[in-house]
Amino acid sequence: MTSHKELTRISKVLSLVLRHQPELMGIELDPNGWVDVNFLIQQMNVHDIAVNRMLLDEVVETNAKKRFAFSPNGKQIRASQGHSIAVELGYVAQIPPDFLFHGTAEKSVASILNTGLEKRDRQQVHLSQDQKTAIQVGGRHGKPVVLKIHAAAMHQAGYLFYLSDNLVWLTDHVPVQFIDRA
Structure with a gap:
């Protein structure tokens, strides 16, 4: 081993x-x-x-x-996901759960609440199914903050969601109106 x-x-x-x-x-x-x-x-x-x-x-x-x-x-x-280079993973759009979560660092919250979640140098925004995972992700960048994403409402508004092989939810952008602090 x-x-x-x-x-x-x-x-x-x-x-x-x-x-x-x-x-x-x-x-x-x-x-x-x-x-x-x-x-x-x-x-x-x-x-x-x-x-x-x-x-x-x-x-x-x-x-x-x-x-x-x-x-x-x-x-x-x-x-499975997280590419900064162009690849087509072939994931099919899916209906997300009512809420998803995004872990970030405290220092990024003000910017996110101003512009929404952007994919930046990645192909898509990464979202978690649970707060525990979001805390772990946010903790990699500083003091963790969990944001609650109104995924069902986004989906109803026409935004597409994909589920990667490793169960990370992906979308192109999360507008401010669909984000709350958890």
């Missing part, structure tokens, strides 16, 4: 390469964000990151946020 520290290190490399900068490893993602598993492993090893299929399987399986997914045949891998 691989150490937690090593699994985290590999996971961070995968996040960087599969979500933001595949060129760092000399790979190119297909239009849906997939890359051949064997080629990824080869390129990681070329760049002095010792990985084999067993270790890659362990990283994907044990990642608490389920950030990565294998294709049904297991021959390709991609990040």
